[in-house]
Amino acid sequence: xxxxxxxxxxxxxxxxxxxxxxxxxxxxxxxxxxxxxxxxxxxxxxxxxxxxxxxxxxxxxxxxxxxxxxxxxxxxxxxxxxxxxxxxxxxxxxxxxxxxxxxxxxxxxxxxxxxxxxxxxxxxxxxxxxxxxxxxxxxxxxxxxxxxxxxxxxxxxxxxxxxxxxxxxxxxxxxxxxxxxxxxxxxxxxxxxxxxxxxxxxxxxxxxxxxxxxxxxxxxxxxxxxxxxxxxxxxxxxxxxxxxxxxxxxxxxxxxxxxxxxxxxxxxxxxxxxxxxxxxxxxxxxxxxxxxxxxxxxxxxxxxxxxxxxxxxxxxxxxxxxxxxxxxxxxxxxxxxxxxxxxxxxxx
Ligand SMILES: NC(=O)c1ccc[n+]([C@@H]2O[C@H](COP(=O)([O-])OP(=O)(O)OC[C@H]3O[C@@H](n4cnc5c(N)ncnc54)[C@H](O)[C@@H]3O)[C@@H](O)[C@H]2O)c1
Numbered sequence: 001x002x003x004x005x006x007x008x009x010x011x012x013x014x015x016x017x018x019x020x021x022x023x024x025x026x027x028x029x030x031x032x033x034x035x036x037x038x039x040x041x042x043x044x045x046x047x048x049x050x051x052x053x054x055x056x057x058x059x060x061x062x063x064x065x066x067x068x069x070x071x072x073x074x075x076x077x078x079x080x081x082x083x084x085x086x087x088x089x090x091x092x093x094x095x096x097x098x099x100x101x102x103x104x105x106x107x108x109x110x111x112x113x114x115x116x117x118x119x120x121x122x123x124x125x126x127x128x129x130x131x132x133x134x135x136x137x138x139x140x141x142x143x144x145x146x147x148x149x150x151x152x153x154x155x156x157x158x159x160x161x162x163x164x165x166x167x168x169x170x171x172x173x174x175x176x177x178x179x180x181x182x183x184x185x186x187x188x189x190x191x192x193x194x195x196x197x198x199x200x201x202x203x204x205x206x207x208x209x210x211x212x213x214x215x216x217x218x219x220x221x222x223x224x225x226x227x228x229x230x231x232x233x234x235x236x237x238x239x240x241x242x243x244x245x246x247x248x249x250x251x252x253x254x255x256x257x258x259x260x261x262x263x264x265x266x267x268x269x270x271x272x273x274x275x276x277x278x279x280x281x282x283x284x285x286x287x288x289x290x291x292x293x294x295x296x297x298x299x300x301x302x303x304x305x306x307x308x309x310x311x312x313x314x315x316x317x318x319x320x321x322x323x324x325x326x327x328x329x330x331x332x333x334x335x336x337x338x339x340x341x342x343x344x345x346x347x348x
Contacts, residue, residue, distance in 0.1 A: 006120045008344035011329060013126040015337035019328050020133045024173040027324055031137040032298060034068065034323040038266070039295035042069045043319045044088075047269065058097050064318030065090040067116070068326075084326065086116035091127050091321040097226055105162060106226070107131070111325040120345060123329045123338070127321065130328060132163055134320040136170040138294065139245040139312060142263060143171075143220055145297045146310040147243040150176045156218035158211050159225030159248060160185040160194035167222050167245070172201060181205040184214040186225075212237055219243065223251040230276055235259035238309040246313045249275040254283045261305040262290045262313065263297065269315040277313050 020027065037043050044067040051061045067088040093109035100106060109127025114120065144150055155171070155178050157164050171178065181198050183205060185191040191207040198205035208214040215221050215237055222245045233253030238244065238260070246252055249270075257280040264270040264277065267290055271278045280289055292302040294314070304310055332338040 006115075006118065006345050007122060008120075008341045009123040009329065009333065009338035010341060011123065011125045011332045011338050013129055015332050015335075016126055016328055017129045019331045019335070019337075020129055020324075021169075023327070023331070024133075024137070024170055026327070027133050028137045028141050028170070028174060030323045030327055031134055031320055032141055034317070034320050035138075035265070035293070035295040035298060037068060037071070038317065038319055039293070039299065040071075042071065043067060043317075045266070045269075045317050045319045047272070048316075048318065050273065056096075059095065061092065061094040063090055063092055064316070064321060066318035066322045068319050068322050069116075084113075084115055084117075084122075087113055087322060087326050088116055088119075089113040089121075089318075089322050089325065091131060091318055091325075093127060093131055107162075111321055113322070113325055113329060123325075125325050125329060125332075127325070128162075130321055130324045131316075132166040133170075134324045135163060135247060135314070135316060136166040137324075138265065138314050138320060139167055139222070139247055140170040140174055140176075142294050142297065142312045142314070143243055143245055145294075146263065146304045146312065147220055148304060148306075150174070151178075152176065152219040153179045154218045154220075155181050156214040156221040157181060157183040157194065158185075158214055158221065158223045158251070159227075160187075160190040161224060161226075163247060164194065164222060164224040165197065167224065167247070168198065168201075172203070179204065182208050182214040182218060184208045184211050221245065223248045225251055227251050229274075230254070230256075230279065232256060240307055240309060242309045243304075244309060244311040246276065246311050249273075249277075249313055249315065252276045252311065254280045256309075257311065258284070258289055260309045260311040262311050263292060263294060263302075264290060264312075265294055265314040265317055267293065269317065270313055272315070275313060275315065 049063040111127040230253040
């Protein structure tokens, strides 16, 4: 390189899924550090932009731009694999639920990384694996804090798509000891396949006929559905023993939210787009029902409440995608999996 040329890399899903599968504990650490950076003002993370289509009401494409700066102490060793110490970028993620009927995944995405020294994009990475990994790492990190450990008699999974599967991988590969799983999906075949995948990993797993049967008595409950509006309104279904990972954000009714200790990733982000916590804000006219953020838990500014069900509602911050994509790109370059496009940028 030289003579004003800039390098531009493309990294595909096969390389990325391999890197991520070998790096789950590392990804949890990256996500934790990104939350702490967000709390200490070293990020810029504006609202996600939702591109919607009047003729395709179930489809959307979301843009999540962000910037992440390492703390000065980290900058010295940022060359050791994490990548540039000051990076910006964007995740551009499509959700087309009807894709299932075509045998395709609902979500597809790319992440673009920009060098903050020049502004130039320097990498484009397939984004759906990165997105699933950062979502699962975030929920599993919070689950350990809210549940008070990594041992559970029973874990319930509601909604059996790739996001739920990635959460299971993160639970099991970061040391959770889970006696049994109960899984539910409104499509029986998807729940059956998910149960079989768990059994193939040596786990005890059963499907349940109803969502209530899955949830009742489970110590950790993951919601990873595509429900557009709440369908569980009875706070009596939930107990103080439970930690709820409400990743799909729109399953729980306002009475359930108001009876819980509520943790979010970012208050401003979560109180939008008719999430359950947004509906609770509209209902009550205030935000007093939100206890704090994952970063508040990490720094000890709030503690899990053992007297109430604890609900995590993570809207999903672009800065997490950036942190994980930067790491994956560094690994892909080191392992020879990044395809450099020579001459991608020339002066106009
Ligand atoms: N909060 C975040 O940061 C974040 C990040 C990524 C994905 N997500 C969300 O995770 C969810 C799951 O993503 P995915 O890619 O696995 O989707 P998917 O469409 O592949 O799978 C969702 C599954 O949920 C099932 N389902 C839908 N409604 C249900 C209901 N009411 N009861 C039981 N099952 C139901 C569907 O049959 C399907 O099997 C999506 O809502 C997505 O938006 C959230």
